[in-house]
Amino acid sequence: MGEIVKADIITVGNELVSGDVQETNGRFLIGRLRGIGVKTARISVVGDEDWAICDVLENAFRSHEIKLIILTGGLGPTRDDITSRSVAKVTGKRLVFSDEVLAHIRETMESRGEEMHPSQEKQALIPQKAKVLKNPGGTACAYTLHHHGKIIAVLPGIPSEVRLITDQLLLAEIESELHPQKSESVKKIHVLGLPETKIEEMISPDLRDIAGLQVAFLPSPTQVTLSLVAEGAGAEKIVSQAADAISERLGNYIFAEGDGSLEETTGNLLQLRRKTLSLAESCTGGGIGEKITRIPGCSAYFHMGFVTYSNEAKSKLLDIDPALIDKYGAVSKEVAAAMAQGARKIGRADFGLAVTGIAGPEGGSEDKPVGTVYVALSSDEHTMAKRFSFSGDRAEVRERAKQAALEFLRRKLVTS
Amino acid sequence: MGEIVKADIITVGNELVSGDVQETNGRFLIGRLRGIGVKTARISVVGDEDWAICDVLENAFRSHEIKLIILTGGLGPTRDDITSRSVAKVTGKRLVFSDEVLAHIRETMESRGEEMHPSQEKQALIPQKAKVLKNPGGTACAYTLHHHGKIIAVLPGIPSEVRLITDQLLLAEIESELHPQKSESVKKIHVLGLPETKIEEMISPDLRDIAGLQVAFLPSPTQVTLSLVAEGAGAEKIVSQAADAISERLGNYIFAEGDGSLEETTGNLLQLRRKTLSLAESCTGGGIGEKITRIPGCSAYFHMGFVTYSNEAKSKLLDIDPALIDKYGAVSKEVAAAMAQGARKIGRADFGLAVTGIAGPEGGSEDKPVGTVYVALSSDEHTMAKRFSFSGDRAEVRERAKQAALEFLRRKLVTS
Numbered sequence: 001m002g003e004i005v006k007a008d009i010i011t012v013g014n015e016l017v018s019g020d021v022q023e024t025n026g027r028f029l030i031g032r033l034r035g036i037g038v039k040t041a042r043i044s045v046v047g048d049e050d051w052a053i054c055d056v057l058e059n060a061f062r063s064h065e066i067k068l069i070i071l072t073g074g075l076g077p078t079r080d081d082i083t084s085r086s087v088a089k090v091t092g093k094r095l096v097f098s099d100e101v102l103a104h105i106r107e108t109m110e111s112r113g114e115e116m117h118p119s120q121e122k123q124a125l126i127p128q129k130a131k132v133l134k135n136p137g138g139t140a141c142a143y144t145l146h147h148h149g150k151i152i153a154v155l156p157g158i159p160s161e162v163r164l165i166t167d168q169l170l171l172a173e174i175e176s177e178l179h180p181q182k183s184e185s186v187k188k189i190h191v192l193g194l195p196e197t198k199i200e201e202m203i204s205p206d207l208r209d210i211a212g213l214q215v216a217f218l219p220s221p222t223q224v225t226l227s228l229v230a231e232g233a234g235a236e237k238i239v240s241q242a243a244d245a246i247s248e249r250l251g252n253y254i255f256a257e258g259d260g261s262l263e264e265t266t267g268n269l270l271q272l273r274r275k276t277l278s279l280a281e282s283c284t285g286g287g288i289g290e291k292i293t294r295i296p297g298c299s300a301y302f303h304m305g306f307v308t309y310s311n312e313a314k315s316k317l318l319d320i321d322p323a324l325i326d327k328y329g330a331v332s333k334e335v336a337a338a339m340a341q342g343a344r345k346i347g348r349a350d351f352g353l354a355v356t357g358i359a360g361p362e363g364g365s366e367d368k369p370v371g372t373v374y375v376a377l378s379s380d381e382h383t384m385a386k387r388f389s390f391s392g393d394r395a396e397v398r399e400r401a402k403q404a405a406l407e408f409l410r411r412k413l414v415t416s
Numbered sequence: 417m418g419e420i421v422k423a424d425i426i427t428v429g430n431e432l433v434s435g436d437v438q439e440t441n442g443r444f445l446i447g448r449l450r451g452i453g454v455k456t457a458r459i460s461v462v463g464d465e466d467w468a469i470c471d472v473l474e475n476a477f478r479s480h481e482i483k484l485i486i487l488t489g490g491l492g493p494t495r496d497d498i499t500s501r502s503v504a505k506v507t508g509k510r511l512v513f514s515d516e517v518l519a520h521i522r523e524t525m526e527s528r529g530e531e532m533h534p535s536q537e538k539q540a541l542i543p544q545k546a547k548v549l550k551n552p553g554g555t556a557c558a559y560t561l562h563h564h565g566k567i568i569a570v571l572p573g574i575p576s577e578v579r580l581i582t583d584q585l586l587l588a589e590i591e592s593e594l595h596p597q598k599s600e601s602v603k604k605i606h607v608l609g610l611p612e613t614k615i616e617e618m619i620s621p622d623l624r625d626i627a628g629l630q631v632a633f634l635p636s637p638t639q640v641t642l643s644l645v646a647e648g649a650g651a652e653k654i655v656s657q658a659a660d661a662i663s664e665r666l667g668n669y670i671f672a673e674g675d676g677s678l679e680e681t682t683g684n685l686l687q688l689r690r691k692t693l694s695l696a697e698s699c700t701g702g703g704i705g706e707k708i709t710r711i712p713g714c715s716a717y718f719h720m721g722f723v724t725y726s727n728e729a730k731s732k733l734l735d736i737d738p739a740l741i742d743k744y745g746a747v748s749k750e751v752a753a754a755m756a757q758g759a760r761k762i763g764r765a766d767f768g769l770a771v772t773g774i775a776g777p778e779g780g781s782e783d784k785p786v787g788t789v790y791v792a793l794s795s796d797e798h799t800m801a802k803r804f805s806f807s808g809d810r811a812e813v814r815e816r817a818k819q820a821a822l823e824f825l826r827r828k829l830v831t832s
Contacts (some may be wrong), residue, residue, distance in 0.1 A: 293701025
């Protein structure tokens with residue numbers, strides 16, 4: 001009891017090694033295991049091939065570090081699905097028909113108004129002495145078994161089923177069998193507007209003296225996330241001490257913590273200040289609205305959005321003088337500002353937020369290359385516009401433009 | 417020459433096994449390797465820990481199947497980054513300073529107007545006899561080396577750098593060293609509006625007699641993708657024969673092939689028919705516009721979008737009688753139809769497409785539970801509206817609503 005439990009995760013599926021599908025069960029399981037104090041040592045992704053499954057499984061058994069092995073995938077009714085056979089082979093156990101699984105398959109099919117197909121009987125063949133974890137979301141049941149001092153958990157591959165089984169059954173099973181101790185404290189801090197090197201420079205003097213603190217920098221195209229981790233006695237205190245120091249140093253550059261997002265923080269600020277927002281989007285095509293409306297309850301502050309992709313739309317919907325567009329171009333500080341004003345006035349909101357830019361791949365010029373984006377914000381006091389030069393392809397430029405627009409608004413809300 | 421070359425991919429990084437970052441280099445490399453005839457046997461994801469890197473590397477060396485081992489990550493300047501040391505250890509090679517890498521680091525830093533940091537010298541320590549592949553996107557150089565009849569390629573971990581090095585240098589290196597033969601033909605067909613089991617029932621009689629064809633079903637919440645694969649002589653003919661048969665059987669249920677998307681197909685159809693589109697979005701918040709504008713050149717057919725999240729916005733922007741909203745509710749067939757008409761008339765387009773629904777988690781009622789979505793399409797001939805009941809959380813309901821709306825329009829375009 002109390003020792004750190006390490007796990008190997010093995011995800012099985014031809015669609016994963018062919019590149020047809022991005023493997024995601026691994027990361028989900030890592031997060032849930034971490035939550036109960038189990039550390040993942042590695043993930044292995046293999047096809048539905050006996051040699052490959054057996055090879056990684058045998059390798060996991062060779063490792064003294066590993067106490068828990070989780071396999072996902074390959075429990076279906078088709079000929080492809082061979083995970084249970086490989087597990088039985090490596091552990092030297094016979095495959096036996098489980099009446100419990102058989103009954104579950106029959107019940108699940110009945111509840112769907114369908115009959116059990118003969119091929120599904122195969123799903124009831126599991127290694128002897130396995131403990132069944134009934135799948136609340138489908139026919140393929142999970143199971144656990146003990147072998148050579150390790151626990152093996154075998155799960156189906158469908159991500160929604162992995163989630164259900166893990167949260168409803170597997171984690172409790174692991175806790176009762178392996179007694180992992182959650183000795184880790186973790187905090188994520190999300191930063192915008194500063195490069196990674198600058199953040200490091202600013203915060204490292206404060207963190208130098210905090211013993212036992214691990215800091216990781218996780219940069220992405222639109223933000224830098226700081227991951228603070230400490231382990232053992234006092235872990236929580238160490239992390240919160242570090243978080244306080246970082247918060248004091250970086251101040252408003254921090255836009256969210258934990259699972260928070262820029263759209264959530266911005267929405268909360270609007271609600272707190274009892275302000276409303278309308279949008280005018282050109283190159284982002286509705287993507288800022290899409291983000292704002294991800295947050296349940298956004299109707300409290302979000303009024304409406306105008307997707308004015310064409311010049312005609314800008315003039316007609318936002319009441320922008322076509323001469324202004326002719327003079328400065330649709331991608332300009334002046335038009336961005338007029339869009340924000342139009343969004344605010346016609347959208348009857350306290351704030352009008354607008355974006356116009358060249359997302360590419362075509363449409364760039366020497367003065368305004370692809371990646372040129374103007375963001376503007378209008379309030380009853382004044383209208384501000386800002387030019388950005390983003391790198392990346394069309395999708396990246398659009399993503400950065402959305403983030404920059406929301407950040408422009410957040411900054412205004414926190415500083416005014 | 418001519419034999420199938422199999423590869424192991426090992427991705428290294430604490431941020432990957434901690435769950436902080438989703439591993440994506442693996443899938444990228446699989447796709448590129450597949451393109452030159454190399455099959456990936458497995459991906460191993462490990463932390464920046466010597467025992468873990470050595471363990472999977474040794475296991476890869478034990479396998480006769482594997483001719484190519486690609487490692488990514490852990491080539492940075494910090495103490496964490498130990499991949500080269502582990503590679504040297506397992507292959508029994510000394511680490512030596514590479515003048516070539518050192519010069520590259522210095523040049524890269526100079527081109528950024530920065531000076532080389534002493535800690536970066538460590539990045540020039542690579543196993544003896546390694547062949548350097550200079551990183552066009554950063555300081556950490558990749559390299560290849562031969563050991564026990566296999567080739568090991570070591571790459572940095574930053575995804576954009578992995579892409580540059582792979583496409584500009586690594587694939588050519590693998591081709592010249594291992595002479596893989598691309599004997600595989602692949603085609604993806606994307607289907608909407610039929611469940612997986614129904615598709616299988618419809619197409620299997622046609623495919624039964626096509627020898628050497630492998631068909632995989634890849635279901636996702638919004639579509640089913642069929643992957644057709646054949647290998648060896650005549651592979652292309654086998655796949656195209658199967659694709660033709662499927663196309664004849666499924667007809668308009670097929671919305672795209674290969675890298676195509678629903679928004680691209682729909683956009684192409686609008687352009688072909690010289691028709692224009694305006695949108696009115698409620699629960700999707702701009703997400704349909706965001707999808708439509710992913711396609712470069714969409715200004716040829718996309719006029720404008722109204723994000724009418726509030727009832728006030730629906731009345732004001734789309735000229736909907738508030739009494740209609742009061743009578744039927746904002747989420748109703750009648751209001752959806754009025755939104756589509758408003759989008760078409762006020763948006764001055766041939767088609768008006770509208771969505772209103774309850775994405776959750778709140779807002780559901782007995783009559784209209786969470787997941788209830790109405791999609792409407794208005795043309796100068798008539799206006800049609802359709803009710804959907806989607807499962808899933810807020811994000812899934814919204815994603816399904818976007819897809820259903822685009823599909824409603826595509827259906828209209830292909831059948832009229």
